[in-house]
Amino acid sequence: MKYILVSGGVISGIGKGVIASSLGTLMKSCGLRVTSIKIDPYLNIDAGTFSPYEHGEVFVLDDGGEVDLDLGNYERFMDVTLHQDNNITTGKIYQHVIQKERRGDYLGKTVQDTVDGDELEPEVCIVELGGTVGDIEGMPFVEAFRQFQFRVGRENFCSIHVSLIPQPKATGEQKTKPTQASIRELRGLGLQPDFIACRSLTPLSNEVQEKVSMFCHVPFNKVLCVHDCASVYHVPLLLANQDVITLLGEQLKLQYRTSHRSALNRWKELAYRFENATRNVQIALVGKYTKLEDSYISVMKALFHAGLACNCKVQITRIEADDLEVETQEKSPVTYHEAWQKLCKSNGVLVPGGFGSRGCEGKITAAKWARENNIPYLGVCLGLQMAVVEFGRNVLGWKNSHSQEFEEDMKKENPMIIEMPEHNTGQMGGTMRLGSRKTLFKTEESVMWHLYNKVEFVQERHRHRYEVNPQFVKDLETKGMKFVGHSEDGERMEIMELKGHPYFVGVQYHPEYLSRPMKPAAPYLGLILAATGKLSSFITNGCRMSPRNEHFDLEYSDTEEDLPDLTSSPS
Known part of the structure; x- marks a missing residue:
């Protein structure tokens, strides 16, 4: 060694x-x-x-x-x-x-x-x-x-x-x-x-x-x-x-x-590719820790990887989730309106994971805006859960829809998001559902199934202790929120898609952990493709980029090309 x-x-x-x-x-x-x-x-x-x-x-x-x-x-x-x-x-x-x-x-x-x-x-x-x-x-x-x-x-x-x-x-x-x-x-x-x-x-x-x-x-x-x-x-x-x-x-x-x-x-x-992308795409990252870039480093890298594959320069607009809230707004009205201005200018919305009640209403609001305005949306972990809560409130009409994580009274009622039975509350750290787990595709009528190259299942990494309540899945699917990916036992909802929407996807796992510069994570790739209006043609082409010059193929060349020296001078 x-x-x-x-x-x-x-x-x-x-x-x-x-x-x-x-x-x-x-x-x-x-x-x-x-x-x-x-x-x-x-x-x-x-x-x-x-x-x-x-x-x-x-x-x-x-x-x-x-x-x-x-x-x-x-x-x-x-x-x-x-x-x-x-x-x-x-x-x-x-x-x-x-x-x-x-x-x-x-x-x-x-x-x-x-x-x-x-x-x-x-x-x-x-x-x-x-x-x-x-x-x-x-x-x-x-x-x-x-x-x-x-x-x-x-x-x-x-x-x-x-x-x-x-x-x-x-x-x-x-x-x-x-x-x-x-x-x-x-x-x-x-x-x-x-x-x-x-x-x-x-x-x-x-x-x-x-x-x-x-x-x-x-x-x-x-x-x-x-x-x-x-x-x-x-x-x-x-x-x-x-x-x-x-x-x-x-x-x-x-x-x-x-x-x-x-x-x-x-x-x-x-x-x-990174330096010579021909177009920009604006993605709103609605999170709780946006003041420190490293808080979402894997999420941001996954967006950049997807952008490189699509020959796009991804511009990430970081928005504090609680700045979008009205009732609980304690900051100046200027902050509130600036946050909404940033959101409305974006081509796509990403709501990442997180813990705690702060900002959850802002994430719900962002999901609602993306759903109602046909803006591409990707919810990861908590982002999936908040999208489900929003759908329960505003489509199913269940105004008290929420998560057990944030509302103690929910434990006595029928919450949309519940605590997993095996969650150990006796200690701090190492108590969540962690690591690589298998997700099975339930149907082939799914955007994510195509983006994952039509496989039967995927292995993705998890980090959560709350999940979508299986009791309400039938009600949600009746109104168009389809859960196309399940855990092996069928009890956990892993992938959600909204029928009739250009791209409204939620995943319970964290695909950003497996994203690579030359192999972008499928959910993030789908978000960037949808935000640039290329998702339909991408799927029609068998999930390969157009061979024309304005798009790069997802495969990277093994042969020498006449590219300039990129290391001789600083940025």
């Missing part, structure tokens, strides 16, 4: 996750089996109970693991399936150690705070250490890796340090002192980086690279420039252009099986 450690310095949030993902993409493009591990030094067991405003979204894996959003980057870039063990937290380690100590597994021995590395089936493991070097909570991990490099041998271990090269506006000069200080601290802790990935606003000058090389004790050709680009799809190309594949192969004695050229050409085409 070969290990590549990616650490960070100066400040957090400078792109360690994207760089780690890009390295994995390059290794995989050479025919190697690759996996990734994210280490988070916090004491939480997992990310399941985090506030979206503090840590961004919670990413859900196939096995139900609730993990850091960086694992979503790994899966999207490398197109791999990770597991909850790929996310290590200090809390998870402590819990494991304490449980073993209570069982007497250590037989009275002293337990030290280090990280052990087991042999894994993949050939290359990219390990990202969260936070920055010098954080007190990350010290045990740094010490563990200091010991680990000798245990596995230097030919099997490579350290890449990601550091910021600031460029103050006053002088415009790129400053290396913060990077020098970060490397000095890392070396003082016993880790000498083999590569330094310098994050900067503009490409590094030769003088700056030489300075970093000289004062950080790293060869000039291993000082990598990762400047700001138009999109993250450029990063694998940027690294490949600096001969990272060859340098890593020499250092780790890697035996590459295939040429990376065809894989990189697909990334090049992807980046080219």
Whole structure:
């Protein structure tokens, strides 16, 4: 096993996750089996109970693991399936150690705070250490890796340090002192980086690279420039252009099986599409945590992936759901009218998942507006549930229609949305219906069945504890709200479509978790196609794009094309 450690310095949030993902993409493009591990030094067991405003979204894996959003980057870039063990937290380690100590597994021995590395089936493991070097909570991990490099041998271990090269506006000069200080601290802790990935606003000058090389004790050709680009799809190309594949192969004695050229050409085409989309489409994202972009990072990536497939530049308008509410409006009337103006200008509406009562009436209102005005609508998890509640209120005439999650009195009546029987309310975290589940198509008269390429079932990831009440499904379907996808036992409503509407779809699962840059999630693809008026022709063509120049086919080319160099200059 070969290990590549990616650490960070100066400040957090400078792109360690994207760089780690890009390295994995390059290794995989050479025919190697690759996996990734994210280490988070916090004491939480997992990310399941985090506030979206503090840590961004919670990413859900196939096995139900609730993990850091960086694992979503790994899966999207490398197109791999990770597991909850790929996310290590200090809390998870402590819990494991304490449980073993209570069982007497250590037989009275002293337990030290280090990280052990087991042999894994993949050939290359990219390990990202969260936070920055010098954080007190990350010290045990740094010490563990200091010991680990000798245990596995230097030919099997490579350290890449990601550091910021600031460029103050006053002088415009790129400053290396913060990077020098970060490397000095890392070396003082016993880790000498083999590569330094310098994050900067503009490409590094030769003088700056030489300075970093000289004062950080790293060869000039291993000082990598990762400047700001138009999109993250450029990063694998940027690294490949600096001969990272060859340098890593020499250092780790890697035996590459295939040429990376065809894989990189697909990334090049992807980046080219992103920059040269011929039309815009406006999507209103009506959510509860829209002030922080990372709260809906997978949702936004899924929209971008669908837009790339349709040769569209997706412009996402983020709208706080409670800004659409009238009765509970506590903000200024200007905020209310601005929110509605944004909604009315949009070509499509997306209502994502969420928890808690705040903003639920705004989501219901958004679903009502999209339904009544024939605007394409996609409801994910809570977005499906609120669309069902709205339909019950305004089509079936059940004015008290609501969810048990928000109305205590609903537990005594007949709510549209009910708590799942197996939901464990005895603890916080890990109590929901989590992970990959099978959804069976009930009928072939379904838009989603076509978008999923006419399969009998799909495997999608879930994260919820409430569901549509099966008691009212017949009433809803009589009025045109069809539940075309069910769980294996037929009890859970997984996919909803509104008959006669251009595109009004709700899914109980989270398709964004499995969306990939070159393989967009079907529900999101349907939303973008409907918002651009192309859904009917897409289905008529057998779910393939028109071969004319103004549309790209969903398949990406394996052959070299005469595309411009997209990595030579920043955005």
